[in-house]
Amino acid sequence: MKLGTDVVVVATKNKGKVREFSHAFGKLGITVQSMFDFTGLPEIVEDGPTFAANALIKARIVGETLRIPVLADDSGLCVDALDGAPGVYSARYAGEGAEDAANNAKLLKELAGASVDQHAITGDLPSDVKLLSSAQFVCALALYNPADGTALHAEGAVSGFIIDRMFGEGGFGYDPLFWVPALRRTMAELSTEEKQRISHRGEALSRLMNQLSS
Numbered sequence: 001m002k003l004g005t006d007v008v009v010v011a012t013k014n015k016g017k018v019r020e021f022s023h024a025f026g027k028l029g030i031t032v033q034s035m036f037d038f039t040g041l042p043e044i045v046e047d048g049p050t051f052a053a054n055a056l057i058k059a060r061i062v063g064e065t066l067r068i069p070v071l072a073d074d075s076g077l078c079v080d081a082l083d084g085a086p087g088v089y090s091a092r093y094a095g096e097g098a099e100d101a102a103n104n105a106k107l108l109k110e111l112a113g114a115s116v117d118q119h120a121i122t123g124d125l126p127s128d129v130k131l132l133s134s135a136q137f138v139c140a141l142a143l144y145n146p147a148d149g150t151a152l153h154a155e156g157a158v159s160g161f162i163i164d165r166m167f168g169e170g171g172f173g174y175d176p177l178f179w180v181p182a183l184r185r186t187m188a189e190l191s192t193e194e195k196q197r198i199s200h201r202g203e204a205l206s207r208l209m210n211q212l213s214s
């Protein structure tokens with residue numbers, strides 16, 4: 001399958017994802033369009049059991065409607081102390097349509113009293129900041145082609161720790177609570193370029209691009 005040479009449509013209504021995909025594709029001279037750029041798209045119910053299933057649901061619905069290849073991203077946070085929650089429920093952890101602030105507050109509430117070995121905290125944070133649990137961000141991408149009904153899939157993940165308060169103004173979602181040990185910052189303290197280099201989304205996208213070029 002080939003991506004459009006100058007435009008790629010991403011089946012998302014998440015402005016943070018749009019910013020990150022625009023950054024990544026912009027380096028290739030490709031413009032990103034999202035669901036904000038079209039009217040009359042059907043409602044999408046993300047009721048798949050996995051990130052990959054939900055990514056395919058989104059890509060297929062929008063791809064079939066527009067009759068062009070469409071990329072979709074389903075992603076989320078899997079917290080070890082919560083047995084992998086919120087996982088595929090990350091967007092609606094604090095309830096249907098919940099905002100990032102409410103989801104972050106819910107995460108801190110669920111992790112009240114949790115704690116792990118504090119080894120990864122070194123230096124750059126106030127000394128009383130606590131690591132609550134190890135965690136992974138996961139991203140599944142699907143690129144659906146309505147011409148033949150096939151799809152390409154790719155996944156990426158990044159490991160880190162949930163900390164007990166928020167740092168950083170960048171990124172979106174759970175980024176201010178996600179400590180990246182190798183960079184000694186939260187995901188929200190990284191530039192878009194830095195985040196792309198290490199993130200679940202950056203890894204999934206580079207794996208998808210490898211499939212497209214081979």
Ligand SMILES: O=P(O)(O)OP(=O)(O)OP(=O)(O)OC[C@H]1O[C@@H](n2cnc3c(O)ncnc32)[C@H](O)[C@@H]1O
Nearest residue numbers: 012013014073074075076077090091172173174175
């Ligand atoms: O479905 P679309 O329209 O793409 O937008 P969404 O925000 O609903 O996206 P998801 O269904 O994939 O839900 C993913 C949730 O997981 C969180 N998440 C995903 N990627 C993230 C990232 O890079 N940084 C922080 N949080 C992220 C964020 O809260 C999202 O709302």
Ligand SMILES: [Mg+2]
Nearest residue numbers: 014046074091
């Ligand atoms: Mg969603």
